[in-house]
Amino acid sequence: MQNSVPAQRRSWRLRGSSKEYEIIRAFELSEAEVALVIPLEDLQREFDGWLKFSQGPLRDMLGSVGRVPSSTNPLEEARQLKRLFTEVFQSQRLVALRREPRQPALGHLIQPAPTIPSDVVDAAELAKEPAPAPQASPARNVNVAQQDSCLSAAAQDGTPFCEVCDNIKRGITS
Numbered sequence: 001m002q003n004s005v006p007a008q009r010r011s012w013r014l015r016g017s018s019k020e021y022e023i024i025r026a027f028e029l030s031e032a033e034v035a036l037v038i039p040l041e042d043l044q045r046e047f048d049g050w051l052k053f054s055q056g057p058l059r060d061m062l063g064s065v066g067r068v069p070s071s072t073n074p075l076e077e078a079r080q081l082k083r084l085f086t087e088v089f090q091s092q093r094l095v096a097l098r099r100e101p102r103q104p105a106l107g108h109l110i111q112p113a114p115t116i117p118s119d120v121v122d123a124a125e126l127a128k129e130p131a132p133a134p135q136a137s138p139a140r141n142v143n144v145a146q147q148d149s150c151l152s153a154a155a156q157d158g159t160p161f162c163e164v165c166d167n168i169k170r171g172i173t174s
Helices: 031-036 040-053 055-064 074-090 123-128 144-157 163-170
Strands: 011-015 020-025 094-099
Touching: 011 055, 031 094, 040 055, 040 074, 055 074, 074 094
Parallel strands: none
Antiparallel strands: 011 020, 020 094
C-alpha cells in the first residue's frame, strides 16, 4: 500500500440500495483509507443490483485487475461476473469504500424564484381561506295570517299538505 493517493488513481462509483461506493484497486489504497474498506459480506448484498444496472463498469473494474469474463451468453456472463467480482474482492485486488452521494452539479440551472408583486393574490392562500357562507335567498313577502287560515281549512277537510301524505291517502306506496 502506498502512503498517498496517486494522482491517476482508477476508481469507479457505484450506487447501492441506499449507499454509494467507490471501488478502487487495492494497491492504490492510502493508509488513511485502510480503515474505511467495506467488508465483502456487506458488498454482496449490492452485487445483484450492480449486475443488473452496471455491467459495463463491472467489466471495466475486472479488466483493470486482469480478470475478464469469457462467456458470451448473457445469463452465463452475469453468473461469471458475480463469481469474478466476489473473487477479486476476497483476494483484495479491488476494495470498496463508502462515499457520500454526489450531488448533481445543477447550480447553473437553478435560478432564484421571481419576486411576486404584492397586489397579486396567491391561489394557495385563497384555498386556505374559508369560502364565504352562501347567503339565503331573500324572504318573499308572505302574509302569515292568510297562510295559517289556508292550512287550517285544508286540515279540517283532510286535504294532505305534502306529496308523501297525498300518496298515502291515495294508497300509493313506493
